[in-house]
Amino acid sequence: xxxxxxxxxxxxxxxxxxxxxxxxxxxxxxxxxxxxxxxxxxxxxxxxxxxxxxxxxxxxxxxxxxxxxxxxxxxxxxxxxxxxxxxxxxxxxxxxxxxxxxxxxxxxxxxxxxxxxxxxxxxxxxxxxxxxxxxxxxxxxxxxxxxxxxxxxxxxxxxxxxxxxxxxxxxxxxxxxxxxxxxxxxxxxxxxxxxxxxxxxxxxxxxxxxxxxxxxxxxxxxxxxxxxxxxxxxxxxxxxxxxx
Amino acid sequence: xxxxxxxxxxxxxxxxxxxxxxxxxxxxxxxxxxxxxxxxxxxxxxxxxxxxxxxxxxxxxxxxxxxxxxxxxxxxxxxxxxxxxxxxxxxxxxxxxxxxxxxxxxxxxxxxxxxxxxxxxxxxxxxxxxxxxxxxxxxxxxxxxxxxxxxxxxxxxxxxxxxxxxxxxxxxxxxxxxxxxxxxxxxxxxxxxxxxxxxxxxxxxxxxxxxxxxxxxxxxxxxxxxxxxxxxxxxxxxxxxxxx
Numbered sequence: 001x002x003x004x005x006x007x008x009x010x011x012x013x014x015x016x017x018x019x020x021x022x023x024x025x026x027x028x029x030x031x032x033x034x035x036x037x038x039x040x041x042x043x044x045x046x047x048x049x050x051x052x053x054x055x056x057x058x059x060x061x062x063x064x065x066x067x068x069x070x071x072x073x074x075x076x077x078x079x080x081x082x083x084x085x086x087x088x089x090x091x092x093x094x095x096x097x098x099x100x101x102x103x104x105x106x107x108x109x110x111x112x113x114x115x116x117x118x119x120x121x122x123x124x125x126x127x128x129x130x131x132x133x134x135x136x137x138x139x140x141x142x143x144x145x146x147x148x149x150x151x152x153x154x155x156x157x158x159x160x161x162x163x164x165x166x167x168x169x170x171x172x173x174x175x176x177x178x179x180x181x182x183x184x185x186x187x188x189x190x191x192x193x194x195x196x197x198x199x200x201x202x203x204x205x206x207x208x209x210x211x212x213x214x215x216x217x218x219x220x221x222x223x224x225x226x227x228x229x230x231x232x233x234x235x236x237x238x239x240x241x242x243x244x
Numbered sequence: 245x246x247x248x249x250x251x252x253x254x255x256x257x258x259x260x261x262x263x264x265x266x267x268x269x270x271x272x273x274x275x276x277x278x279x280x281x282x283x284x285x286x287x288x289x290x291x292x293x294x295x296x297x298x299x300x301x302x303x304x305x306x307x308x309x310x311x312x313x314x315x316x317x318x319x320x321x322x323x324x325x326x327x328x329x330x331x332x333x334x335x336x337x338x339x340x341x342x343x344x345x346x347x348x349x350x351x352x353x354x355x356x357x358x359x360x361x362x363x364x365x366x367x368x369x370x371x372x373x374x375x376x377x378x379x380x381x382x383x384x385x386x387x388x389x390x391x392x393x394x395x396x397x398x399x400x401x402x403x404x405x406x407x408x409x410x411x412x413x414x415x416x417x418x419x420x421x422x423x424x425x426x427x428x429x430x431x432x433x434x435x436x437x438x439x440x441x442x443x444x445x446x447x448x449x450x451x452x453x454x455x456x457x458x459x460x461x462x463x464x465x466x467x468x469x470x471x472x473x474x475x476x477x478x479x480x481x482x483x484x485x486x487x488x
Contacts, residue, residue: 009365009366009367010366010367011366011367011369056367058367076363077362077363080363080364085364085366085369086366086369087366088363088364088365088366088369089363090361090363091363117334118321119320119321119324119332119333119334119335120324120329120332121253121332122253122254122255122329122330122331122332123253123254123255123300123302123371125255125329125330125332127367
């Protein structure tokens with residue numbers, strides 16, 4: 001028995017998220033089908049992050065157990081022949097039997113793209129959140145400075161989600177603007193449900209003037225989801241990397 | 245009668261190129277339909293560049309004549325409501341009646357993307373040319389230095405294309421690499437049929453060692469298409485800007 005870790009890039013547009021479910025095509029389901037065909041076994045994969053419908057990934061990580069004799073570092077090349085072109089396994093390696101892609105994750109990095117222009121972008125139509133009103137980028141950048149650190153992030157947690165603790169450590173957040181595209185990159189030891197999308201949406205509401213950039217500290221301290229901004233849509237979000 | 249100039253972004257993946265044709269969906273055809281619906285007239289648009297099937301654009305330019313009273317600078321917002329999400333008009337303005345988007349063009353800028361990695365990219369699957377063998381980027385960059393200038397570029401002209409003169413002026417070519425993506429940006433007063441794709445393919449053949457980087461000067465001077473490299477595929481090509 002071997003434990004294989006794979007790194008996966010996907011365009012989430014045409015999938016009902018990562019996780020396998022009845023009557024819907026998921027990224028996990030399609031990869032399991034490809035690996036099962038390849039190995040002749042019934043493969044179940046464990047993903048590091050259960051990305052929502054429409055969310056993309058450059059560096060999703062998953063692992064699975066197999067008796068197959070295919071060399072670990074060849075798995076990704078063999079599997080790609082069985083996969084549709086919107087999912088690509090970009091690397092594979094053998095790991096110790098106790099490696100678990102979700103429980104062993106020490107942190108994650110996400111990217112969120114905002115397309116700020118009066119007209120929508122054809123090439124980024126499923127890849128960035130289109131905001132037609134002009135955003136004040138410097139105010140967004142200023143507000144983002146309140147986010148890093150070890151804090152209770154209940155303000156940025158989707159209502160209805162139940163986790164033991166809402167304390168997470170955000171180790172970095174960077175905002176950059178190039179022409180009409182605003183890119184937010186955020187790194188942390190873990191993220192609450194919808195947390196990155198709520199942070200992106202809150203910064204958009206700072207940019208359009210609905211939220212004062214200097215209020216972000218007290219909004220975070222309030223632990224009150226209703227004080228934060230909108231939940232930005234899934235299709236602007238990218239899982240970039242999982243750290244171990 | 246007014247002459248309206250529009251700037252267009254599109255994802256060329258699902259279109260049979262720019263130019264209207266029988267029994268095939270073209271970018272031009274879809275825009276003409278949208279503008280005709282908007283104005284109640286039978287609108288014909290003139291495009292600056294007849295991009296091939298699969299080629300994308302950030303800055304295609306076209307013009308059309310109309311009696312419509314819609315303010316020129318509102319045309320793009322109104323038209324986008326009628327257009328599919330993979331075509332977006334990003335600007336519109338009134339120009340003098342003698343403006344012709346193709347004949348008045350003084351130059352164009354194109355971008356070509358190469359994805360250089362053993363596994364394909366899911367997110368760039370229709371947006372970059374996937375080259376799985378490792379390319380020597382520095383050799384590609386060195387070879388590119390032979391390209392700029394006013395020259396007969398018959399070497400980089402698709403066989404069978406008939407134009408009066410094959411002399412063009414390339415004012416700039418830049419190659420950059422970021423992780424697995426090699427980006428070539430090329431600017432010139434005009435381009436022969438398939439010229440950018442043949443240049444990209446030739447540089448790939450320099451990168452993989454089939455063509456010596458120092459031979460590029462004599463290959464251009466030979467005026468012999470067979471001495472150049474492959475024609476890189478259409479889906480890596482972007483029309484970035486048309487100059488007037």
